[in-house]
Amino acid sequence: MGWMSVEVDGSILRNNLRAVKSLLSPGTAVAAVVKSGAYGHGMVEAARAFTEEGAEVLAVSMPNEGVELREAGFPQPIILLGGFFLEDAEVVVKQRLSPVVSCSEAIDALARAASRCGERLGVHLKVDTGMGRRGCGEDELRDLLDRISSHPELSLEGLLSHLSVADVDDEEAREYTQQQLIRFNSVVEMVKRAGFRPRWVHIANSAAIAWYPKSHHTLVRPGIVLYGGLKGFEEAKEAMRVASRLVEIRQVKKGSCISYGRTFVAPRDMLLGIVPVGYATGYLRGISNKGFMVVRGRRVPVVGTVCMDLTLLDLFQVPEAEIGDEVVLMGRQGEAGVSVFEIAEWLGTITYEVFCLLGNSVFAERRWIEPA
Ligand SMILES: Cc1ncc(COP(=O)(O)O)c(C=O)c1O
Structure with missing residues (x-):
């Protein structure tokens, strides 16, 4: 044994994925968020558990994580939530990763790389509806859609946004989340009116999956709930x-x-x-x-x-x-x-941070178990 062991119970992760699926209607697919070493749980092992339980899509941060999943044999769509550095556009194309784009530079770099490789690539366009992080402004949407259409190598495979306070249980936060969802719905309508039919329309993170069923659209992106760290959602357990x-x-x-x-x-x-x-x-x-x-x-x-x-x-x-x-x-x-909730409280932080810090520690000896 090293200084510390990190043991992850795969059967609990599988149950958590099933608990998420039970909340969805048949037309909604799951993109299991396995970025950052599956929040410390071990990316490849967690991705295997989630896809075997029916997650149709995987989501990571940057291309290196996508490449690791491809090398481990995952054929599913892999969304790059964090983006990519422009010089990595060719890796994105060659590995058939699904990049999130929200600026013309990224779109053009992907088109050039796809053209060089003689390939076509689907991209996910991200709109900022109030998160204030990645995403284009609603006023830039039309230009970016035109930009994507202008490149025959590219197609609009996904349309997404991200919520900032879906996990906060007070009236102001609920109102803000509702406003974000309304703005996203109008973005979806506008994109349809412009003649696009993206296969994947997605905004729901864990908290929205649990508490805002109207946010589900055709794809949801659960992260923390799959690891048992969503406060108030007792059906999922810590693994x-x-x-x-x-x-x-x-x-x-x-x-x-x-x-x-x-x-x-x-x-x-x-x-x-x-x-x-x-x-x-x-x-x-x-x-x-x-x-x-x-x-x-x-x-x-x-x-x-x-x-x-x-x-x-x-x-x-x-x-x-x-x-x-x-x-x-x-x-x-x-x-x-x-529990992870207690440690987060002692530290004045969130469960995500505790999982990442302990689970991804370089000093940890990792063990994956799958009790029957
Ligand atoms: C864009 C995006 N979608 C989905 C998720 C998953 O969020 P959660 O872990 O709250 O479900 C994250 C996590 O940080 C994210 O950045």
């Missing part, structure tokens, strides 16, 4: 379990200062457990004096400042603990557990 082991146990006297910055002073004689994980392995310093881990089926508090590669535990609850015992950072052990 990632992160563990390490006690590397040392020591007694310290009442009044001893514990770790950097002396942020914790022992209130009594204490038994400290030492775990070789820390912010270098994705267990961030913000967890200092806030978090819990699980040892011998009981939750024990993190005490003192989390270091680069060492974290300290108060073993008061488990005096029988021994060096080498498994310590669970996230996931379950016996009756006890720590």
Whole structure:
């Protein structure tokens, strides 16, 4: 075992995909978002689980991820949500990836590359309806459609936008999301009126899939829900379990200062457990004096400042603990557990970030399991 193990339960990911599919009408397909190492879960393995359960499309960020999926044998459409650097246009064409475009430079670069390769390529045009990130303005739409039509090598395969607050549960956010959906509907109408029939029309992320059924169109793009990290959606479960082991146990006297910055002073004689994980392995310093881990089926508090590669535990609850015992950072052990939602709360962040940090840690030894 390395410093830390990351175990992913493929059967849970499969169930999560099925839970998403059960919300969709028959005319809506799934683009499973497996970018960034499937949010730390392992891109190729997760893509296999999702496609075997019926995801018709995959979505990644940049071309290198698409190439990795092609080399692993995935024939499905692969959408490049993040885009591509112009010099990589030929890779996009040769690997039959589906780029998201929202500017004339990208469209022209793809057309030139397709022409050089003697190929045709479908592109997805992205419109900004209020996310304020990638996407053309609604006033640029007509020009970009004309631009795509002017290149015989290109066709409009998809039309998309992205929501910024679909996961926020308050009235203002719901109103904003409704406005984005209305704007997107009018974009879809305009594109149709202009004579285009894109096969894939998509705006719904996980939260919209769960709570805005009218957002589904012909394709949805679930990410976080597939990994069990969408708050309030109990049908999907967490599949990632992160563990390490006690590397040392020591007694310290009442009044001893514990770790950097002396942020914790022992209130009594204490038994400290030492775990070789820390912010270098994705267990961030913000967890200092806030978090819990699980040892011998009981939750024990993190005490003192989390270091680069060492974290300290108060073993008061488990005096029988021994060096080498498994310590669970996230996931379950016996009756006890720590959820991704708790860790996100300790850090004042979102579940996405916790999965990415721990799951993609270069120090993790990865294991994929598929219990029957
Ligand atoms: C363009 C786009 N679509 C879909 C997703 C998936 O979002 P979520 O994980 O909230 O379902 C993302 C994730 O960041 C994204 O950037």
